[in-house]
Amino acid sequence: MAVVLALFVGAIVAAISYWWMGIYRIRSKLHWIPEIPRLPLIGNALELKKTTEILGKFEDYLSKHNGLCTIELATYKFIVTSDPTFLEFLLGKTDILNKSDEYQFLGNWLGKGLLTAAAPKWKRSRKMLTPSFHFSILDVFVDTFDSNAAILVDLLDKETNKDSFDIFPYVKNCTMDVICETSMGVSIHAQKNPKSDYVRAVAELCRLLILRTYSPLKTFDFFYRLTSDYKLEMEQVKILHSHTMQVITSRKEELKKKHKDDQKEETDDVGIKKRKAFLDLLLETTIDGRPLTDTEIREEVDTFLFAGHDTTAAAISFCLYCLSVNKDVQDKIAQEQKQIFGENKNRNVTIRDIQEMKYLELALKESLRMYPPVPYVGRKADRDVVYTDGNIIPKGTALIIVIYWANRNPKYFPDPDIYNPSRFENTTDTHPYTYIPFSAGPRNCIGQKYAWNLMKTIISKVLRNYELEPSGHKLQIAAETVLKSENGVKVKLRKRDWDQI
Template sequence: MLLAVVALVWIVGLGIYLHRKFADALYYAAKIGGPKGYPLIGNALRFVNKTPADFFLAISDVIKESGKCFRLWLGPDLLIIVTDAKVAEGLLNSPKFIEKSAEYDYIRPWLGEGLLTSGDKKWFTFRKIITPTFHFKILDEFVEIFDQQSNIFIDQLKPKAESGESFDVFPMVTLCALDVICESAMGTKVNAQKNSDSDYVKAVKEISFIIHVRMYDVFSRYNFLFNMSSYRRRQDKALKILHGFTNSVIQSRRATIAQQGNKKADDPDNEVGVRKKIAFLDMLLQATIDGRPLTDLEIRQEVDTFVFEGHDTTTSAISFLLYRLSKHPDVQQKAYDEIVSVIGDDRRSPMNLTQLNELRYLELVIKETLRLYPSVPFFGRKILETSKIEGRTIPAGTSVVVVPFFMGRDPEYFDDPLEFRPERFDVESSAEKTNPYRYIPFSAGPRNCIGQKFAMAEIKSLISKVLRNYVVLPPEGGHSQEESFIAEMILRPTYGIPIRLRERK
C-alpha cells in the first residue's frame, strides 16, 4: 500500500513538473502548427534510422507539408523551422537573439566558447577584438597564402588532368582549404595537401565526422547516450591531438614574440610572421580585454574556431562551384575570359586583392552557387525568454532554425530557382536587393559571418588559378546521378563532386 502511494505521488509530481516545464511550449507550439507528433517522442520517428541524405530529404518533405514556419518536436526539444524571409529577418536582425541553438553544443568540445559558439557579453567582446583582423589591408596579406596553396593544388590536380579520368574533387579541395586556413590562422603550415595522413589532418577529419553524426543521429544528440558510445572515445582522442597542436603553436609563438621584445606584429622586421604576413594568432596574442592579455585557452578557442569555420565552408563552396562550372561551359568560358582580362594568360602569376576584386562576373557565379548550395545550410538561435517574432510567440528554450538552402530554391523568392543564372545577381536586377533576407549564405544581422570577405577572396583566388590551368569538364557519362545532399553544419554532396580536367593549351 505504501509503495502504491509513493508511486502515485511520484507520478503526480512528475506530471506537475512536466506541465510547468512544457505548458507554455505546448501551448504556443500548437498555435504555430506543424506535422502530427506523438506523446513524449514528438516527431522523432520521422528521423530515426535515417542516413544523412535521407534525413535531409525528410526535412524537405516536412517543409513541403507544413509551410515556411512550423514546429517540430524531437522528443522534449522544440524546434521552429523557418524558410520565411520576414521571420528570418526578425530573428537574425535582432541583437536580442544571438544565443546559438543547442545543435552548436556538438562543436563546443572542439571550439569551446569561441566566436561561433559563445553568446551574450563574451560574444560582443570578442567580435569587437576580431573584426579588425578582416580589414582589407590585413586581408591583402592573406592573399599570398591563397596563391601559394593554390599553386600546390594545381600541381596536385595535374595527374588527374593527364589521365583524363573522372575523380571526386571534394577531398582535394578540403585539404587545400585546410592548408590555407591553418597557415592564415596560426602562421604554421600543416602541409595537408602533401601529407593527408598527418595526425592533425586525420584528427580534423575525425572530429568533423563525429560532429556530423550528432547532427543527424537522434540518439547521439543526448550527451548521456553519446558518452556511452564509441564516438565519445574517438572524440576524446581527436581532441587531444587538435588541442595539443594548437596549444603548442600558441606557446611557441608567444615565446617568439617575447623574444622580439617591443616589436609589434605588423613591424616589417618582425620575424614572428612568415615574411610580412600576419597570422590571426599574432593579432590575438597582441589583443587585450580591459587591459589584460587573452589567456591561452581564449586564444585557442578562437584559432580553432577560425580553422573549423574556414576550411569546411570554403570547401563546400569551391566544390559546388567546380561542379556548376563543369555543367555550364558558357559560364566557365565567360569567367575565364574575365580572369585573363585582369591578369593575362600567365598560369602562375599571383593576383593581389585589388585584382581579385575586379573579378566581378566570377563573384556573380560564386553568389549564384551559394544561392543553390549555401555552405551553411541552416542557422540556429536559442530563444532565452518567450518572445514575439513577426507575430508569432516563441516560447523560452525553443531553437529557431533558419534554412537558407530551401529559401534559395523557393520559386516565390527566385524566378526559375533551379536554373543556374549568375546574372540574377548583377547590379541592375540584384536578387540580394529585393529582400536581402531571402539570400543569406553568410547569415545576416549582428552574427553574420565575420570572414565572408576572406572567404570570397580565397574562392576567387583558387578558382581563378584552376581556370587558368584547366578546363573543368563533367564526369564520363555526364552528371547522370540526381543531386543528393548531406546537410549538417556544412552542406556536403552525398556522392562527392565528380569532374574531369583538361589542361589548357
C-alpha cells in the same frame, strides 16, 4: 533508508514535472504556427534520420505552410523557417542570439569560441575579433591563398583526362592548409600529407559530430560519455589542442625574443613588411584591459579552423561542379581571367586581380545560392519574444533557419534549380533575407570577406590551368554541419589551352 529513497524518487518526479511543464509551455504558446503531424514521444525523428533526406523533408514541410512550421524531435519542439519576413525579424533580434543546444556538441573541441559562445560572451568576442578581419589585414593573406592554390593545381594534374574524380578532398586539404597558415602562422601540409595525425583528427571529429547530432540517445551527455565515440572524440581533441597550444607557446616565445624596435616595426607595418597570422593578432588583443588567456586564444584559433576550412571547401567544390555543367558560364569566366592576367597566366594573384573578377563573383554568388555551405543554422530564444503580429515565441524555443530553401524561394528566384549567374546582375528589388549564404544579422559570418578572397583565388587558379567538363555525375546532397554530396563532387578535367581563349 526509506526516507532517503522517497526523497530521491520525489526529486526525480519533481525534475521530470518541471521539465515537462517547460515543454508544455513552449507547445502551448506556439499554437499560431502550423504543426507537422508527429508520432508520440519520437515526434518527427524517423522522417529526419538520414542526412540525404532532411532537406527534402524540410522542403515538403515548408512548401505546404508558406515557409514556417513546427516539428518535434523526441519531446523538443522546433520552429522551422525559410520565410524571408520571419527571417528578417528573427536574425535581427538581440533576444535570439544564442545558438541552439546542438552547437554545444562542439564544446570539447572549440570551448566557448565565437561559434559556440553564449550571447554575452559572443558580443564581447565579436567586438574583439572584428578588427582582425579588416580588409587591410585580410588583403595580405592573398599570397598564402595563391601559393597553396598553386599546390592544388599541381596535385590535380594526375586527375586530368580521367572519366571523373571527386574534387572535394583536394579542395578541402587546400583550404585546411590555407586556414592553418593564416590562423596559426604554420603549415600543416595537408595537401602533401593528407594522412597526418592533425588532418585525420579534424576529419574524425567532424564525422563524430554528425553521428552524435543524429543520434537521439547520444544528444544526452550522460549517455554519450558512456560510448566509445566519446573516448575517440577526446583522443582527437587532445591531438588538436596539443598542436594548437604548442604553436601558441612557440609563438609567444618568439615574440618575447624580438627586440623592441623590431616589434614596433612589425606592428606599424602590418600588411606591408610582415604578414601577421590570426594568432599574432590575438596575442596582441585585450579584453577589458587584460590579455587573452592561452585557452581563449586556442578556442578562437580552433573555431576559425573548424568554421572556415570545410565550409569554404564545400563552396568552392560546388561552384566548380556548377561550372563543369555550364560551359557557357565557365567560358565567360575564362575570358575574364584572360583579360586580367594576359599572357602570364601563372603569375601570382593580387588583391586588385580579385577585385576585378566581377563575373566570377556572380558565378560564385549563384552557386552559393544553390549550394550554401551551411544548409541551416540553429538559434534559441533567450526570453519570450513578441512577433510583429503579437504572437509569442516563448523562451527556450529552438529555431531551425533553413538557408538552403530560403535561397531557393521561387517567388524571388524564378526557376530556382537552374544555375543562372545573371540573376545577380540586378538585385535591388530582391528581399535581403532571401539570399543568406553567410547567415545575416549581427551573428552573421565574421569571415565572409576572407572566404570571398580565398574562393576567388582558388577557382581562378584552377580555371586558368584546367577546363572543367561534365562527368554525368548527379549530386546526392546531404545536410550535415556543412553541405556535402554523399557520393562526392565529381568533375572531369583537361588541360586548358590558354592561347585559345
